[in-house]
Amino acid sequence: MIIILQPHVTTQSPEFDALRNHIANLPRVQMRVHEERGSQQTLTEIYLIGDTAALDKDDMASLPGVERVVRVSREYRVLGRHHDDQRPSYFEYNGVRFGQDNFNVFAGLCAVDTPAHVEEMMRTLRDYGQVCTRMGAYKPRTNPYAFQGHGKACLPYVFELAGKYGIKVIAMEVTHDRHVAEIHEALHAAGNPTGVMLQIGTRNTQNFELLKIVGRQREFPVLLKRGFGITLEESLNAAEYLASEGNRNVVFGLRGMKTNMGDPHRNMVDFAHVPVVKRLTRMPVCIDPSHSVGSRDRGPEGLLDVFHVTAQGIIAGANMVLVDFHPQPPKALVDGPQALLFNELPHFLEDVAIAREAYEKRVAAAARYA
Numbered sequence: 001m002i003i004i005l006q007p008h009v010t011t012q013s014p015e016f017d018a019l020r021n022h023i024a025n026l027p028r029v030q031m032r033v034h035e036e037r038g039s040q041q042t043l044t045e046i047y048l049i050g051d052t053a054a055l056d057k058d059d060m061a062s063l064p065g066v067e068r069v070v071r072v073s074r075e076y077r078v079l080g081r082h083h084d085d086q087r088p089s090y091f092e093y094n095g096v097r098f099g100q101d102n103f104n105v106f107a108g109l110c111a112v113d114t115p116a117h118v119e120e121m122m123r124t125l126r127d128y129g130q131v132c133t134r135m136g137a138y139k140p141r142t143n144p145y146a147f148q149g150h151g152k153a154c155l156p157y158v159f160e161l162a163g164k165y166g167i168k169v170i171a172m173e174v175t176h177d178r179h180v181a182e183i184h185e186a187l188h189a190a191g192n193p194t195g196v197m198l199q200i201g202t203r204n205t206q207n208f209e210l211l212k213i214v215g216r217q218r219e220f221p222v223l224l225k226r227g228f229g230i231t232l233e234e235s236l237n238a239a240e241y242l243a244s245e246g247n248r249n250v251v252f253g254l255r256g257m258k259t260n261m262g263d264p265h266r267n268m269v270d271f272a273h274v275p276v277v278k279r280l281t282r283m284p285v286c287i288d289p290s291h292s293v294g295s296r297d298r299g300p301e302g303l304l305d306v307f308h309v310t311a312q313g314i315i316a317g318a319n320m321v322l323v324d325f326h327p328q329p330p331k332a333l334v335d336g337p338q339a340l341l342f343n344e345l346p347h348f349l350e351d352v353a354i355a356r357e358a359y360e361k362r363v364a365a366a367a368r369y370a
């Protein structure tokens with residue numbers, strides 16, 4: 001059960017003390033408090049955990065200071081969509097909205113290699129009106145001898161160039177709590193010219209200690225990739241780890257599943273789960289066509305498979321696309337075979353806009369037929 005307090009009631013208010021005393025007297029019920037600080041006001045929620053089935057929703061809602069009560073009917077207490085649940089399905093970060101009702105493109109380098117490539121990428125994005133990108137600094141690699149990313153050494157120029165070209169959010173994978181601190185420090189040292197969305201990669205979806213650390217910080221939103229060899233439910237529970245620790249600014253990323261059934265694609269594309277994740281949770285859903293397809297192969301009409309699956313995810317309602325670009329894919333240090341070329345960006349964006357418009361028309365038609 002979730003008790004949402006009236007906007008003026010905080011943990012300092014007398015109403016809160018009274019509620020805490022009331023809850024302390026309920027048998028086998030514990031409480032956890034979550035404060036969501038917005039620019040205008042702080043919203044306080046009390047999560048009741050334990051034996052809550054016998055509690056009367058209306059009784060709880062009538063207590064002083066309570067705005068409304070949501071009974072948690074399924075799993076994913078914080079991020080889930082529950083009956084009568086009007087909690088928002090969006091958040092804002094650094095001036096960019098991430099919601100189940102809008103759409104953002106994160107085109108960029110799978111791995112940062114040279115400052116020149118970072119600058120060329122960001123200039124191209126700026127030229128096409130983009131304010132988000134992806135830039136890998138810490139790369140988890142299958143082969144221990146493969147390039148592991150430039151790590152914190154590249155952060156100063158990545159952040160400075162992002163500021164120069166008006167990039168507001170960079171998706172960047174972290175694999176260790178130290179990386180979160182390094183990103184925080186480098187951003188601060190550069191004068192916070194941009195923002196970062198911390199990415200938890202598919203190999204770390206169930207790294208619970210990393211999830212707890214990333215969930216405890218509220219500075220950066222998180223893109224959690226679905227684990228490539230676990231169930232959707234297990235991955236959604238991983239997202240709930242982040243939220244249960246306090247950070248509910250989470251985007252859920254589909255990136256394909258590891259099985260040879262998807263051959264010749266690198267992974268089995270799982271974008272049919274876009275509406276499923278939106279139905280079960282309030283998280284915006286990202287698709288990663290690059291790591292799903294893994295190649296620059298194209299259909300007989302000339303469209304790359306990466307374009308096709310992107311359109312498939314967007315027409316199903318995806319809210320974000322994370323896509324690899326590189327100026328010279330054969331020379332890329334990581335994942336070159338799947339990278340789009342810089343001069344393919346305008347075509348990609350046009351194709352994306354066509355798919356998004358088709359999705360919006362489908363939603364309008366559904367409303368007419370409802």
Ligand code: PEP
Nearest residue numbers: 136201202203225255291
């Ligand atoms: C990535 O986006 O660079 C990446 C490594 O993705 P994934 O964790 O999905 O393999």
Ligand code: MN
Nearest residue numbers: 110291334335
């Ligand atoms: Mn990659």
